[in-house]
Every structure is written in C-alpha cells, then in structure tokens.
Amino acid sequence: MSTRVSADRKKEIIHGFYELAKVNGIENTSIAKIGKHLGMPPSLIMHYFPTRDILISNLISFILKRILKIYTPIIKELRAQNYTDPDTFTDRLFSRDWNLLVDDGVFYSCFSLIFRNEMIKKEFRNLHLKLRDDLKEILDQDENLRKKNTALLSEQIFVIVEGAYYYLSMVEDQEEYQEKVKIFKDQVHQLLKP
Amino acid sequence: MSTRVSADRKKEIIHGFYELAKVNGIENTSIAKIGKHLGMPPSLIMHYFPTRDILISNLISFILKRILKIYTPIIKELRAQNYTDPDTFTDRLFSRDWNLLVDDGVFYSCFSLIFRNEMIKKEFRNLHLKLRDDLKEILDQDENLRKKNTALLSEQIFVIVEGAYYYLSMVEDQEEYQEKVKIFKDQVHQLLKP
DNA sequence: ATCTTTATTGAATGGTCATTCAATATTAAA
DNA sequence: TTTAATATTGAATGACCATTCAATAAAGAT
Known part of the structure; x- marks a missing residue:
C-alpha cells in the first residue's frame, strides 16, 4: 500500500x-x-x-481512465430515461467533451504504442470493450429497439464514432466540421431506425 | 533538380x-x-x-504515397467494370493489403503528429480527400446508385473503413477479427442498398 | 524517544542524440 | 583537362537523456 x-x-x-x-x-x-x-x-x-516505460504506462492508464470518466455520466444520464432519444444520444456521442478532456495528440500517440506493446494493446482493447458494453446496455433499455441485435448495433455505432473522431481531427474549418458531424450523426440515426 | x-x-x-x-x-x-x-x-x-524534422516529413510523404498506391489499383480495377459489385468492392476496402504495405504502428505514429504540425495535418487531409474523391468516382459509375448522393456515400463508407481499421488493430483473435470484418462489410452493404 | 520507513535532494554517470565541420573522393560541366 | 559541383567520410561538439547513488530530511510506528 x-x-x-x-x-x-x-x-x-x-x-x-x-x-x-x-x-x-x-x-x-x-x-x-x-x-x-x-x-x-x-x-x-x-x-x-x-523507469520511463513505467511512467508512460501510467500516463496511458490515466488517459484511458479519463475517457471512461467522460463517458460514464453520459451513460448514467441516458440510463435514467427509459428510451434512447436518438438526438440526445448522438449529440452526446459526438460532443466535444471527448476532445476537451483528453488531448487527441497524446491519445493517438499512446494508441500508436499498441503495435509494439502487448500490455498497452490489451488496455486499449479493454477500454473499447467496456465502451461497447455500456452502449449496449443503454440500447437494451430502449423498448423501440427490443427486436434489434443491440450488441451488433453498438459495434456499428462505435465504428462510426471512432472513424469520425479520426477523420474530424483533420478538419480545420468549423463549418465543414459541423457539416461532417451532421453526416455521421445521421448515419447513426439510420442504424437506430426501427 | x-x-x-x-x-x-x-x-x-x-x-x-x-x-x-x-x-x-x-x-x-x-x-x-x-x-x-x-x-x-x-x-x-x-x-x-x-534536419530530423525534414527526415520525418519525408517519411510521412513516403507512407502517404504508399497508401495511395495500394488504393489506386483497386480503383482502376473497379473502374473497368461498369457497376460496383458490392462484394468485390467491400472485400477490397477491407483487404489486408492496406496493413501489409504500411505498418500500422508507423502510420498512427505519423498521424499523431498532425496535432502539432499544420503541414503534416494538411498532408493527411489531402490524402483523405483524394481517397474519398476516388471512391465517389467509382460509385458514380454504378447505374444502381444513380439516384444516390455519392459524395455523401463515400464519406459514410470511409468513416466505417477508418473506424474499422482503428478498432481491428486491437483485435488479436483471428476468428473474432473475421467476425468483425463481416459486421463492417455488412454495414457498408447497407449503405449501398438502392 | 528511538527506530524504521518513506520522501527528497543534488551531484554524477555513461550513453546517445542531432548537428557541424573540414577533408577527401567522385562525378558532371566547361 | 581543368574546374566546379556533388557525394562521402570520420571525427568532434555540446546538449540532453535515463538512471544511479549516497546523503539528508521528514513522517510514522513502537
């Protein structure tokens, strides 16, 4: 201790x-x-x-914990409702909070280490499993989605979110940024349609 | 010279x-x-x-050129047909060729530099604009998609491809990998449905 | 109050780093 | 063939790096 x-x-x-x-x-x-x-x-x-490696490994834990911490209140909030309002939901998924609390540069820098470090890879994998699991739980609450495969849905939604964050980090122009966010939100809406 | x-x-x-x-x-x-x-x-x-910075900047150009080089023959091949066979198409998009010719670790390492270097960011942005443009061109050839917004489609398809590559790099188990690829391919197929 | 553990300091180590420089060799231009 | 430009070498530079160590200070346990 x-x-x-x-x-x-x-x-x-x-x-x-x-x-x-x-x-x-x-x-x-x-x-x-x-x-x-x-x-x-x-x-x-x-x-x-x-050692420096231990320091870096702790930085990564710090970052991943933060990401989870941003995400948790969103889940709580949505869990409180009995259905998944697609607008609130996607607004939150694509909100700027993610970027603000964990710097993208540091994040992707850490991510690039998964390819040479098995432990780091596992840590990132576990984070994403957790995120998908939480999302599935939210979707399961929604009666409108009762007949849907929510595990599949959460995979499909997250792949859009992740691709979006990657792509959006290259966009400088604010108008263009919002335009693209709208496209990706619509894409998620499509998936949530009954 | x-x-x-x-x-x-x-x-x-x-x-x-x-x-x-x-x-x-x-x-x-x-x-x-x-x-x-x-x-x-x-x-x-x-x-x-x-300087070392110039060296790195040239490494990035080298990598981005390679990515374009992997992509170009796929486009040529698809351009030769007069319609976009969704299976060939998505098979190619998610093929291992991408990973084989540009190491993921090096790629994401370079990518993480966009957040502190405007020129690198621009280079990455241009690559992605080019990729989307090429994809749009392919989609435009397909008569079945004549009524669709192909620019939008190519954005939506690529966001899945990019998210998929990010997510898949964490997956170790081969069976699980194939399973997930199938999910993302289906997701693209959904978008291509008339 | 003493003993033990933990926290903190500052100096020292050898290694590696990017970069510079002057000298030499090779190639191209005249 | 002479001249000029380019290619290549190897040694030297000072800066910075992660890490070590021995010494001191502070806190906690008994």
Whole structure:
C-alpha cells in the first residue's frame, strides 16, 4: 500500500507529464523536463516511477481512465430515461467533451504504442470493450429497439464514432466540421431506425 | 533538380528509416541508427535531410504515397467494370493489403503528429480527400446508385473503413477479427442498398 | 524517544542524440 | 583537362537523456 503522499505525488507527476506531452508530444517530454515543470529533481520522479516505460504506462492508464470518466455520466444520464432519444444520444456521442478532456495528440500517440506493446494493446482493447458494453446496455433499455441485435448495433455505432473522431481531427474549418458531424450523426440515426 | 544518385540515396534513407521505425518506433529511430543500418555515416544522412524534422516529413510523404498506391489499383480495377459489385468492392476496402504495405504502428505514429504540425495535418487531409474523391468516382459509375448522393456515400463508407481499421488493430483473435470484418462489410452493404 | 520507513535532494554517470565541420573522393560541366 | 559541383567520410561538439547513488530530511510506528 502506498501512502497518501506517494499517491498524490504520483498523480501530480503523471498530470505534469500529460500537460507537457500535450504541448511537446510524449517523445519530447523527458523526465528532466517534467521535473523542471513541477519543481522537483528527476530523481524524485524515478523514485515513484522506476523507469520511463513505467511512467508512460501510467500516463496511458490515466488517459484511458479519463475517457471512461467522460463517458460514464453520459451513460448514467441516458440510463435514467427509459428510451434512447436518438438526438440526445448522438449529440452526446459526438460532443466535444471527448476532445476537451483528453488531448487527441497524446491519445493517438499512446494508441500508436499498441503495435509494439502487448500490455498497452490489451488496455486499449479493454477500454473499447467496456465502451461497447455500456452502449449496449443503454440500447437494451430502449423498448423501440427490443427486436434489434443491440450488441451488433453498438459495434456499428462505435465504428462510426471512432472513424469520425479520426477523420474530424483533420478538419480545420468549423463549418465543414459541423457539416461532417451532421453526416455521421445521421448515419447513426439510420442504424437506430426501427 | 537533384541527380539520380541523390534521388536514390534519399529513397534508400527513407526506406531504411521506415524499416527501423517498424521495429522500434519512430521515436526510437535515430539518425545514427539509420546510418548504421544502411552502412553510412550519419553526416551523409544529414547531407540529404538537413534536419530530423525534414527526415520525418519525408517519411510521412513516403507512407502517404504508399497508401495511395495500394488504393489506386483497386480503383482502376473497379473502374473497368461498369457497376460496383458490392462484394468485390467491400472485400477490397477491407483487404489486408492496406496493413501489409504500411505498418500500422508507423502510420498512427505519423498521424499523431498532425496535432502539432499544420503541414503534416494538411498532408493527411489531402490524402483523405483524394481517397474519398476516388471512391465517389467509382460509385458514380454504378447505374444502381444513380439516384444516390455519392459524395455523401463515400464519406459514410470511409468513416466505417477508418473506424474499422482503428478498432481491428486491437483485435488479436483471428476468428473474432473475421467476425468483425463481416459486421463492417455488412454495414457498408447497407449503405449501398438502392 | 528511538527506530524504521518513506520522501527528497543534488551531484554524477555513461550513453546517445542531432548537428557541424573540414577533408577527401567522385562525378558532371566547361 | 581543368574546374566546379556533388557525394562521402570520420571525427568532434555540446546538449540532453535515463538512471544511479549516497546523503539528508521528514513522517510514522513502537
């Protein structure tokens, strides 16, 4: 068991890492830089995270937890209703909250590590399984969808959401952005049609 | 204008960079390592690519060109027919060729750079515009789709393809992989229905 | 109050990094 | 053949890197 001080410090360090990674990228964020940013010697960071790999692995957990944390209130909210209002629902799925709480650059940087690290891959996979499961649960609540294969539906909806986030991150123009969001929302609506 | 030697050397260097990045990741592939791998001093590499950023930028162009190169024959083939056979079509879209010719790890690593580099973002955007445009052209050839909004369709199809590639890269089990591919292919088929 | 564990510091290490430079070799142009 | 441009080499640079270590300070346990 780690003490309170230890837990706080760890959080502080990971958060500082994340903040710097947002600006400079993970690959340009050294332990020395994190230390400078937080006003502590690098050796203290290594006291809590013995290697750089462990530090990165903790950053990834931090990010994935955040994503889940953004998602959970949406689920709660929708769970409170007894049917899945497609508009509220898709509005939430494509809302900016996702982007705001986890920086896209850091996110995709971490994601690219799954191809060389089995543990990281598993962590990402588990996140997505959880997201799909939660979505399925929401859809199951909706009486209008009773006859539908909700497991399948949640796969189909999420593949659009994921593709959309990827594609939308390249779009600069705000009008164009909204236009595309509308297209993808409609696409989800199509799937939800009885 | 660069000489033949110059052009060949540049290609050789970028290719060596790519090969090492596949194994160790871009961030762990130094100019010295590339030099060692190709049997040349690092200074020669810097003779052709004055800074590391320029080297990376050229790696990205190399990758994006490859993606376009995989895609082009598919288009040609489909252009030869006068209608879009949905099965051939989706088989091709989800074929393994994409993954084989451009390593996913390197690809997403490069992609993550769009968030801190406007020029890279533009390059990726242009690639995707081109892909969508080509797809639209194919769809336009199909008489069965004459009444459909093919520009919209190509957006909707690609968002599935992109989401699928993202999601599928986390799937390890081959059976599960095929299962999911089938789901996403069906999803595209749905869109193509008259 | 003493002992033990944890937290923190700062200096030092060897290694690797991107980049520079001057010298030499090769090729192309005149 | 002379000249100019390009290609290639290898050594050197200082900056930064992750990591180690020994010493001190603070907190917690007994």
